[in-house]
Amino acid sequence: xxxxxxxxxxxxxxxxxxxELRCDPISGHTALYWYRQSLGQGPEFLxxxxxxGAADDSGLPNDRFFAVRPEGxxxxxxxxxxxxxxxxxxxxxxxxxxxxxxxNIQYFGAGTRLSVL
Amino acid sequence: xxxxxxxxxxxxxxxxxxLTVKCxxxxxxxxxxxxxxxxxNRGLQFLLKYITGDNLVKGxxxxxxxxxxxxxxxHLKKPSALVSxxxxxxxxxxxxxxxxxxxxxxxxxxHLIIQP
Numbered sequence: 001x002x003x004x005x006x007x008x009x010x011x012x013x014x015x016x017x018x019x020e021l022r023c024d025p026i027s028g029h030t031a032l033y034w035y036r037q038s039l040g041q042g043p044e045f046l047x048x049x050x051x052x053g054a055a056d057d058s059g060l061p062n063d064r065f066f067a068v069r070p071e072g073x074x075x076x077x078x079x080x081x082x083x084x085x086x087x088x089x090x091x092x093x094x095x096x097x098x099x100x101x102x103x104n105i106q107y108f109g110a111g112t113r114l115s116v117l
Numbered sequence: 118x119x120x121x122x123x124x125x126x127x128x129x130x131x132x133x134x135x136l137t138v139k140c141x142x143x144x145x146x147x148x149x150x151x152x153x154x155x156x157x158n159r160g161l162q163f164l165l166k167y168i169t170g171d172n173l174v175k176g177x178x179x180x181x182x183x184x185x186x187x188x189x190x191x192h193l194k195k196p197s198a199l200v201s202x203x204x205x206x207x208x209x210x211x212x213x214x215x216x217x218x219x220x221x222x223x224x225x226x227x228h229l230i231i232q233p
Contacts, residue, residue, distance in 0.1 A: 042223030
């Protein structure tokens, strides 16, 4: 279909609550990446998947953050016991593979704006 | 650890003039360099990338960038700016390890403002 789809586009929650953010990558893309963009900053890498497995989760800030991709397509980023500092735009990207070549690039979704009150 | 610096928070250029948005990087190995553009309330859009080969890379919308290994720079350029080029520009670097690319490391971004 079209590009990378992220839902919801906006999420407002209260401190301490649990949230799930969804990413639907471009059909056929095997690599999927999550980033977090705080106000006035560039995106910050969180985790990426190759297929169903998390190939690198070194960017997750702490154990309150977790992501899954059970069938190798849609991914969900889960945040437990949300804190005000988690407020940011969460971006998802997908690419055909992880291979670096001229044709393979990361395509980004519009993001989910998370506000923790 | 790899890092990217975009030394200018904002660049102002008159329409029709050439533009340059600066980027320098720091990596321990061979870098793979990217430029993305972000319009308000929209996702990042890919402009161009350097993997290997010619140091001058041409991308979308008439943009180009020059890889300079000795100066560890990858500045974005365009010969003649358009008002529609006004947006937030991000430089990014990736390392290639094992089976493929790691996540991108981005700079803080540079606001490009083209004045009519």
